[in-house]
Amino acid sequence: MSIRQRDVLGQDSDQAPEARQSMYQSYALGLDPYQTREPKPAYQTYVAEEDPYQADECRRGPYQPHEQGYGLYQSGYSPYDDQIPDPKSRTLAIQNAKAYLLKSSTTSGLNLYDHLANMLTKILDEQPTNAVDIIENISKDVKRAQFQKKMDTLRDEHEILPTFEAAEKRKALFLKANGEEDEELEEEIGETPLPNVMETAFYFEQAGIGLSKDESYHIFLALKKLIDVQPIQTCRFWGKILGLEMNYIIAEVQYHEGEEEEETEEEEVIEEVGKGMDEVEDEDEEKEKEDERPKSTYKPPPVIPKEENGTGANKYVYFVCNEPGKPWVKLPPVTPAQIVCARKIKKFFTGRLDAPVVSFPPFPGNEANYLRAQIARISAGTQISPIGFYQFAEEEGDEEEEGGGGRDTYEENPDFQPLSVAEMVDSLSTWVHHVQSILKQGRCVWLNPFQKSEEEEEDEDEEEEKAEEPDELQQETGPPLLTPLSEDEGIQNIPAWTAQPSTNLIPQHAVAVLQSNRWPGAYAFASGKKFDNIYFGWGHKYSPENHTPALPPPVQAEYPSEPEITETRDPTLEEELAFKAAKEAALAAAEEEEDEEDEEEDEEEDD
Amino acid sequence: MVVQAEQLKGRFQGDPSFEYEYTEINAEDAERLIEDGKEPMIKEEARLVATIEQIDRAVGIIPRGAFVKTPLGSVHENRNFEGLSLTDAKKLSSYFHFTEPVNLKSKTLLEKADLDPSTDFLDSLEHDIPQGSWTVQLEKGGTVVVLRSLLWLGLTFYHVPMTKQYGYIYFGSGEKNLDLPFMM
Numbered sequence: 001m002s003i004r005q006r007d008v009l010g011q012d013s014d015q016a017p018e019a020r021q022s023m024y025q026s027y028a029l030g031l032d033p034y035q036t037r038e039p040k041p042a043y044q045t046y047v048a049e050e051d052p053y054q055a056d057e058c059r060r061g062p063y064q065p066h067e068q069g070y071g072l073y074q075s076g077y078s079p080y081d082d083q084i085p086d087p088k089s090r091t092l093a094i095q096n097a098k099a100y101l102l103k104s105s106t107t108s109g110l111n112l113y114d115h116l117a118n119m120l121t122k123i124l125d126e127q128p129t130n131a132v133d134i135i136e137n138i139s140k141d142v143k144r145a146q147f148q149k150k151m152d153t154l155r156d157e158h159e160i161l162p163t164f165e166a167a168e169k170r171k172a173l174f175l176k177a178n179g180e181e182d183e184e185l186e187e188e189i190g191e192t193p194l195p196n197v198m199e200t201a202f203y204f205e206q207a208g209i210g211l212s213k214d215e216s217y218h219i220f221l222a223l224k225k226l227i228d229v230q231p232i233q234t235c236r237f238w239g240k241i242l243g244l245e246m247n248y249i250i251a252e253v254q255y256h257e258g259e260e261e262e263e264t265e266e267e268e269v270i271e272e273v274g275k276g277m278d279e280v281e282d283e284d285e286e287k288e289k290e291d292e293r294p295k296s297t298y299k300p301p302p303v304i305p306k307e308e309n310g311t312g313a314n315k316y317v318y319f320v321c322n323e324p325g326k327p328w329v330k331l332p333p334v335t336p337a338q339i340v341c342a343r344k345i346k347k348f349f350t351g352r353l354d355a356p357v358v359s360f361p362p363f364p365g366n367e368a369n370y371l372r373a374q375i376a377r378i379s380a381g382t383q384i385s386p387i388g389f390y391q392f393a394e395e396e397g398d399e400e401e402e403g404g405g406g407r408d409t410y411e412e413n414p415d416f417q418p419l420s421v422a423e424m425v426d427s428l429s430t431w432v433h434h435v436q437s438i439l440k441q442g443r444c445v446w447l448n449p450f451q452k453s454e455e456e457e458e459d460e461d462e463e464e465e466k467a468e469e470p471d472e473l474q475q476e477t478g479p480p481l482l483t484p485l486s487e488d489e490g491i492q493n494i495p496a497w498t499a500q501p502s503t504n505l506i507p508q509h510a511v512a513v514l515q516s517n518r519w520p521g522a523y524a525f526a527s528g529k530k531f532d533n534i535y536f537g538w539g540h541k542y543s544p545e546n547h548t549p550a551l552p553p554p555v556q557a558e559y560p561s562e563p564e565i566t567e568t569r570d571p572t573l574e575e576e577l578a579f580k581a582a583k584e585a586a587l588a589a590a591e592e593e594e595d596e597e598d599e600e601e602d603e604e605e606d607d
Numbered sequence: 608m609v610v611q612a613e614q615l616k617g618r619f620q621g622d623p624s625f626e627y628e629y630t631e632i633n634a635e636d637a638e639r640l641i642e643d644g645k646e647p648m649i650k651e652e653a654r655l656v657a658t659i660e661q662i663d664r665a666v667g668i669i670p671r672g673a674f675v676k677t678p679l680g681s682v683h684e685n686r687n688f689e690g691l692s693l694t695d696a697k698k699l700s701s702y703f704h705f706t707e708p709v710n711l712k713s714k715t716l717l718e719k720a721d722l723d724p725s726t727d728f729l730d731s732l733e734h735d736i737p738q739g740s741w742t743v744q745l746e747k748g749g750t751v752v753v754l755r756s757l758l759w760l761g762l763t764f765y766h767v768p769m770t771k772q773y774g775y776i777y778f779g780s781g782e783k784n785l786d787l788p789f790m791m
Binding site for chain 1: 744790
């Protein structure tokens with residue numbers, strides 16, 4: 001038997017040295033490090049003589065590792081423990097089988113014995129459920145693992161995971177500003193414009209609305225950074241608008257009075273440049289007077305000026321960022337033209353503020369302006385508060401001067417008595433809008449664009465036209481500030497708002513929650529003296545009908561139709577003859593009259 | 608039922624037994640139904656079921672490799688699915704619609720040669736019409752990839768790369784976004 005064994009081993013030695021390597025490689029390189037610690041399954045001890053690792057194994061049972069019968073039976077498990085296994089044919093068969101298993105493959109150099117050993121080790125190590133179903137995959141994985149070299153001359157570059165980079169960006173949020181922190185802490189704790197984002201998030205969470213806790217906290221910290229940098233009086237987390245590539249996180253802010261003068265300087269610069277351009281154009285026109293082309297009679301509709309910063313649609317300043325941790329960007333103030341155009345188009349936001357908005361009618365501005373316009377519309381339509389929380393400041397006499405413009409300022413009511421949650425949910429008249437609504441013109445306060453003619457140059461023609469037009473423009477009015485929600489129009493048969501308590505089961509801790517149906521994504525809650533509004537959505541109004549883009553305007557007439565230019569049919573022969581006859585008759589009649597007059601004059605002279 | 612419910616427009620009422628009047632929508636069908644002896648109306652629960660089916664069929668997605676097809680034709684979950692790699696997770700082609708494939712047969716032979724029949728037996732997202740009706744974003748510092756559908760606003764799919772976690776959910780008003788081509 002030993003001769004056969006040696007033959008078997010001799011066969012192995014004839015093959016390429018790698019084959020022999022493979023038998024021991026798995027043990028030498030520690031790919032199967034479990035061998036030294038696991039209870040030894042039976043097959044491991046088959047490789048008898050030359051295995052150096054067997055020295056570590058405990059020698060159980062009466063057989064030494066080098067003996068042929070060792071390992072055939074685990075000690076204590078077999079009834080024949082104290083007997084040497086006898087049948088030579090059986091051992092011979094076993095050895096043949098083992099030799100077959102140890103035969104290395106001609107193509108890959110692996111042998112089945114090792115492969116099975118590795119596979120079973122892995123299975124016993126990982127203990128997956130229903131291993132029999134995934135045995136082929138495990139086999140494939142084990143084979144694949146053979147190809148991974150442990151010692152590679154090229155070292156892998158230390159991979160910077162994107163999570164690491166993202167964490168670095170957010171690290172700045174968590175650092176305290178250096179320097180004067182300790183001294184100012186006492187002052188700040190009293191009144192800080194920082195909103196309590198986590199508290200608001202908690203109340204909205206009762207209704208199932210909101211962002212995840214860590215995102216809310218990051219936003220909280222980002223708002224704190226914003227307040228540290230800018231001179232801000234009040235600040236509020238307005239909401240989040242989703243975009244295609246990135247999202248927008250929006251903060252609504254009011255500056256301290258007197259802090260906003262930087263922007264007006266920029267606008268004056270632009271106006272001066274415009275005037276310079278006009279002068280150049282005049283010179284060109286003089287040269288062209290030789291060939292007079294027909295002048296266009298098209299007068300573009302007058303540009304409606306935007307509202308002052310701090311009033312109307314521009315009452316608040318908005319800052320946006322794509323992610324907490326990125327720098328806050330200030331959005332420009334909104335102009336009425338932008339609001340009017342934004343009402344006609346419906347576009348997704350891409351997430352980049354400088355992206356162009358390609359639409360018809362063409363939007364005057366880029367995505368930053370479109371975003372600002374949508375924010376203005378959403379604020380005007382959905383920012384609500386419980387009735388009584390805000391009241392008008394007590395000043396009389398203002399209404400007459402403005403020509404019916406209405407009040408636009410409010411203050412907090414110190415005597416506010418909160419209503420119960422049930423009352424807030426039952427009827428919509430317990431809520432009021434505290435942001436002015438935007439008129440059709442695009443402003444909150446109506447302005448007649450033709451009244452401001454003192455500064456502009458006037459021709460006589462224009463004066464006459466202006467006298468006619470103001471009659472056509474009707475003053476637009478909208479619902480005044482602090483109107484209750486019950487006045488809101490629904491869309492078709494859908495009410496404008498849906499009110500629900502956050503829970504029906506525990507009414508004593510319920511929160512009143514309102515969802516807007518006109519602007520899906522706008523929510524408001526009220527609980528006792530606390531209330532807030534928020535927006536999470538794509539930034540579009542709800543319309544049950546499909547969006548129909550505006551049709552292009554009809555083609556303008558090239559020239560006014562005057563009788564000189566209009567074509568008429570040539571007169572027929574009969575008409576010409578008739579016309580000639582009539583003319584002759586008229587001539588004859590005229591001659592007769594002249595004769596008569598001459599006769600009369602002669603008679604008079606005679607007299 | 609799906610075809611009938613597709614014609615209903617507007618928000619859901621919230622009451623499953625609410626009856627929509629079918630006569631407003633399609634007078635001819637209503638007359639036919641009356642002749643058959645049935646009343647022309649659809650309940651909101653039918654509309655709800657039809658909408659769920661529509662959403663699942665149109666935008667229900669899975670990552671590539673999550674399900675395998677055996678040679679016998681049956682499809683089952685891949686127990687060995689380890690998740691997509693980070694680079695794969697950002698590509699639309701690594702996600703499939705979880706319904707009967709429509710586009711597979713029209714692929715050229717060259718494309719078919721690259722497919723692995725055990726995992727690539729469904730339609731991928733990159734050939735969706737209109738193109739760009741999915742947004743792919745990385746959230747939470749790049750650990751979660753979130754896909755949002757623009758056709759059914761409110762359908763959100765998430766997947767944590769290199770793990771087995773994925774899933775989709777719908778929060779919305781249950782209406783298809785037919786303005787999508789204008790909004791892109």
